[in-house]
Every structure is written in structure tokens, then in C-alpha cells.
Amino acid sequence: MHEMSYVVRIVSLALRKAQENGAAEVKSLTVLVGEMTDIVPEYLHKYYPDAVKGTIMEGSVLKTETDPVKIRCGGCGRIYHPEKANSYACPVCGSTEGEICGGRGLSIRELEIEA
Numbered sequence: 001m002h003e004m005s006y007v008v009r010i011v012s013l014a015l016r017k018a019q020e021n022g023a024a025e026v027k028s029l030t031v032l033v034g035e036m037t038d039i040v041p042e043y044l045h046k047y048y049p050d051a052v053k054g055t056i057m058e059g060s061v062l063k064t065e066t067d068p069v070k071i072r073c074g075g076c077g078r079i080y081h082p083e084k085a086n087s088y089a090c091p092v093c094g095s096t097e098g099e100i101c102g103g104r105g106l107s108i109r110e111l112e113i114e115a
């Protein structure tokens, strides 16, 4: 059920962005769903119409894309996608001291507006 609060948050962010851009109407919203989250895109789609009701986003289309997990290696600085087969280690230097720098939470990728 926590998907509803994610939807509300991302919609309010999108609304602010749309207003900053002088939008009269929003056509579509593309959201990146982090691979490391437990957010189920189906639920985002399910709650979206309610979350945008009565706003300039009413009737817009929600699109979701997966945002893959990225790790910045603590050894060599390379950004890579961790693989389980590789014990999530850096493919270049083998370090496991990396820091996660992508694939968490929800973010707006694109907002299609009509001015």
C-alpha cells in the first residue's frame, strides 16, 4: 500500500515542475523506478488516476522505466552495474568498497506538457 504515498509525492513534484514551466496541461509523466526499491510499477499505475484527479495532470499517461542500480567503485571510481555472479564487485579492479549511486527511489525522467 505504500505505493500510494510514492505516487502522491511524485505527482506533487511533477505538478510543481509543470507549474514552473507554465504548463496548462500535462500529457504524460515518465517515472524512473529504482531497481533497488520494492515499488511495484503496476500499483503506481493503479493509484495514478486518483492522485492526479482535479489537477492539470488529470487524464495524463503515466509511463514507468526501470532505473538500474549503479555502484561507484571505491577503488578505481568506475561506475558499474553490480552482478550477483561477480559478488557485486567492481569488474575492473575487483573492489567491493563501492557506493550505490543510482537505482534508488523514484525520480521524474520526463514530463510532457502543453503550455
Ligand SMILES: [Zn+2]
Residues within 6 Å of the ligand: 073, 074, 075, 076, 077, 078, 090, 091, 092, 093, 094, 095
Ligand atoms: Zn574498481
